[in-house]
Amino acid sequence: xxxxxxxxxxxxxxxxxxxxxxxxxxxxxxxxxxxxxxxxxxxxxxxxxxxxxxxxxxxxxxxxxxxxxxxxxxxxxxxxxxxxxxxxxxxxxxxxxxxxxxxxxxxxxxxxxxxxxxxxxxxxxxxxxxxxxxxxxxxxxxxxxxxxxxxxxxxxxxxxxxxxxxxxxxxxxxxxxxxxxxxxxxxxxxxxxxxxxxxxxxxxxxxxxxxxxxxxxxxxxxxxxxxxxxxxxxxxxxxxxxxxxxxxxxxxxxxxxxxxxxxxxxxxxxxxxxxxxxxxxxxxxxxxxxxxxxxxxxx
Amino acid sequence: xxxxxxxxxxxxxxxxxxxxxxxxxxxxxxxxxxxxxxxxxxxxxxxxxxxxxxxxxxxxxxxxxxxxxxxxxxxxxxxxxxxxxxxxxxxxxxxxxxxxxxxxxxxxxxxxxxxxxxxxxxxxxxxxxxxxxxxxxxxxxxxxxxxxxxxxxxxxxxxxxxxxxxxxxxxxxxxxxxxxxxxxxxxxxxxxxxxxxxxxxxxxxxxxxxxxxxxxxxxxxxxxxxxxxxxxxxxxxxxxxxxxxxxxxxxxxxxxxxxxxxxxxxxxxxxxxxxxxxxxxxxxxxxxxxxxxxxxxxx
Numbered sequence: 001x002x003x004x005x006x007x008x009x010x011x012x013x014x015x016x017x018x019x020x021x022x023x024x025x026x027x028x029x030x031x032x033x034x035x036x037x038x039x040x041x042x043x044x045x046x047x048x049x050x051x052x053x054x055x056x057x058x059x060x061x062x063x064x065x066x067x068x069x070x071x072x073x074x075x076x077x078x079x080x081x082x083x084x085x086x087x088x089x090x091x092x093x094x095x096x097x098x099x100x101x102x103x104x105x106x107x108x109x110x111x112x113x114x115x116x117x118x119x120x121x122x123x124x125x126x127x128x129x130x131x132x133x134x135x136x137x138x139x140x141x142x143x144x145x146x147x148x149x150x151x152x153x154x155x156x157x158x159x160x161x162x163x164x165x166x167x168x169x170x171x172x173x174x175x176x177x178x179x180x181x182x183x184x185x186x187x188x189x190x191x192x193x194x195x196x197x198x199x200x201x202x203x204x205x206x207x208x209x210x211x212x213x214x215x216x217x218x219x220x221x222x223x224x225x226x227x228x229x230x231x232x233x234x235x236x237x238x239x240x241x242x243x244x245x246x247x248x249x250x251x252x253x254x255x256x257x258x259x260x261x262x263x264x265x266x267x268x269x270x271x272x273x274x275x276x277x278x279x280x281x282x283x284x285x286x287x288x289x290x291x292x293x294x295x296x297x298x299x
Numbered sequence: 300x301x302x303x304x305x306x307x308x309x310x311x312x313x314x315x316x317x318x319x320x321x322x323x324x325x326x327x328x329x330x331x332x333x334x335x336x337x338x339x340x341x342x343x344x345x346x347x348x349x350x351x352x353x354x355x356x357x358x359x360x361x362x363x364x365x366x367x368x369x370x371x372x373x374x375x376x377x378x379x380x381x382x383x384x385x386x387x388x389x390x391x392x393x394x395x396x397x398x399x400x401x402x403x404x405x406x407x408x409x410x411x412x413x414x415x416x417x418x419x420x421x422x423x424x425x426x427x428x429x430x431x432x433x434x435x436x437x438x439x440x441x442x443x444x445x446x447x448x449x450x451x452x453x454x455x456x457x458x459x460x461x462x463x464x465x466x467x468x469x470x471x472x473x474x475x476x477x478x479x480x481x482x483x484x485x486x487x488x489x490x491x492x493x494x495x496x497x498x499x500x501x502x503x504x505x506x507x508x509x510x511x512x513x514x515x516x517x518x519x520x521x522x523x524x525x526x527x528x529x530x531x532x533x534x535x536x537x538x539x540x541x542x543x544x545x546x547x548x549x550x551x552x553x554x555x556x557x558x559x560x561x562x563x564x565x566x567x568x569x570x571x572x573x574x575x576x577x578x579x580x581x582x583x584x585x586x587x588x589x590x591x592x593x594x595x596x597x598x
Binding site: 026029030031032034035036039082086089091092109110111112114115117118119120121122123125126129130136137138140141144145148149151152153154156157158160161162164165183 | 325328329330331333334335338381385388390391408409410411413414416417418419420421422424425428429435436437439440443444447448450451452453455456457459460461463464482
């Protein structure tokens with residue numbers, strides 16, 4: 001059955017739904033013109049919209065509707081977008097390009113980029129709380145708490161701090177690399193899955209499935225990303241190939257080689273698939289296919 | 300009765316309670332060492348802790364206890380602190396000093412300061428959701444929603460964007476100045492009052508009192524701040540006197556003169572006092588005295 005799903009087309013369709021919502025979600029409020037333009041510039045720069053897709057998929061899997069959780073799902077993309085804007089800043093990774101276009105501070109200016117990031121992060125929480133009134137406040141609160149912890153200083157922000165520390169330091173070990181990535185990218189991906197499940201009122205065993213799926217998907221995703229930076233092409237990546245090596249970053253391929261990295265990515269994808277074993281809902285089929293697809297790209 | 304309250308001593312006592320909580324609130328989590336040090340450096344740099352004091356006071360006024368709303372109150376100080384760190388950055392106001400000490404990016408570095416701000420902002424939402432389990436999720440959600448909207452791109456972040464725009468532009472009008480300050484400082488002060496009331500389950504008329512008090516207190520506070528930048532002394536301010544003028548900032552004194560500015564501050568303080576008219580609770584007495592105290596400093 002799972003072989004029948006065209007994951008790429010399905011992801012694209014879901015991204016389109018999310019983007020339709022994102023296009024309007026900052027309108028009708030008193031946001032200063034240039035700040036709004038800067039926020040929307042990055043928010044509408046494309047991408048897979050993976051995090052919202054995971055929120056929506058896990059919420060449906062456990063009984064909620066796409067429409068009702070869309071504001072919350074969109075919030076995850078605001079958080080992801082803010083993190084990209086701040087990561088690109090001159091004081092951080094100093095990247096001039098993002099998805100083939102000038103990065104936010106290049107298109108606008110540094111102050112505007114910092115504020116656009118701050119605005120997107122804060123507004124994300126505003127969006128999370130704007131789910132329908134009849135949704136259980138406790139569910140929304142649990143989901144938002146999950147996201148806040150994953151995005152904060154012991155999650156995504158902490159991971160970026162470690163990434164900068166490690167980039168400047170030789171001899172980074174595999175366990176350090178793994179836990180840095182678990183914080184920097186894994187935590188928010190996992191939180192997207194768990195938050196979606198919370199919104200649908202999932203109980204402990206289901207929340208645990210969501211967590212295990214997310215952690216393994218996030219790891220597979222990161223390893224695949226490292227591999228693509230070596231073997232991909234500039235057009236697909238939207239950034240120059242080999243940028244990790246030029247920046248002296250420790251990666252899975254630099255520590256383990258390409259073959260071993262591919263094997264590890266496959267293992268993590270397999271664990272993600274297994275976390276949802278036995279579930280026959282169409283969303284479980286999609287999520288399992290998604291995990292396989294992520295590592296197929298690098299084989 | 301109100302004359303009997305020593306506002307300064309009372310504020311100091313409340314600040315001490317908040318600081319005891321702040322000292323531990325980031326501990327016991329996996330925050331990278333340097334990032335944690337940077338967050339705590341700014342969080343523990345002192346200040347009046349006005350926003351937490353307002354949350355606590357309005358929560359007590361309408362029936363909650365200090366202990367139960369302390370995590371939420373502390374969250375407001377995390378948000379205020381993050382905004383100071385980012386405002387001081389070279390790309391923003393480029394301030395080397397904050398409360399008489401090196402600003403965060405001077406003490407650490409720019410990347411760490413950006414991430415410390417991001418971490419404090421995100422962790423603030425995590426703290427808000429860690430109020431006691433038996434507190435109504437709906438109340439916590441309403442309070443958090445109030446804060447998110449006030450701190451975001453149509454509130455505090457938007458106000459900072461306008462402040463930067465206006466600093467570079469001659470001929471800023473009084474109505475522009477007023478609405479910029481209402482966003483930059485007024486919104487979060489107002490949200491502190493309203494969120495405290497929400498946490499205690501206050502209804503519409505009480506929420507409206509909290510909002511009117513906050514808006515007027517915030518305005519009085521800002522006008523007083525502008526006046527102190529002209530007539531204060533460096534030691535009390537923790538920054539050089541006259542910095543607004545040197546930066547070419549439009550202020551209440553620069554538009555209206557000192558006397559008219561003092562009068563306006565008194566008017567707004569009076570409106571704050573009136574918003575709580577008829578309430579005999581000890582917290583109402585404190586809050587009215589606080590509004591008077593803020594403008595007394597400049598007379």
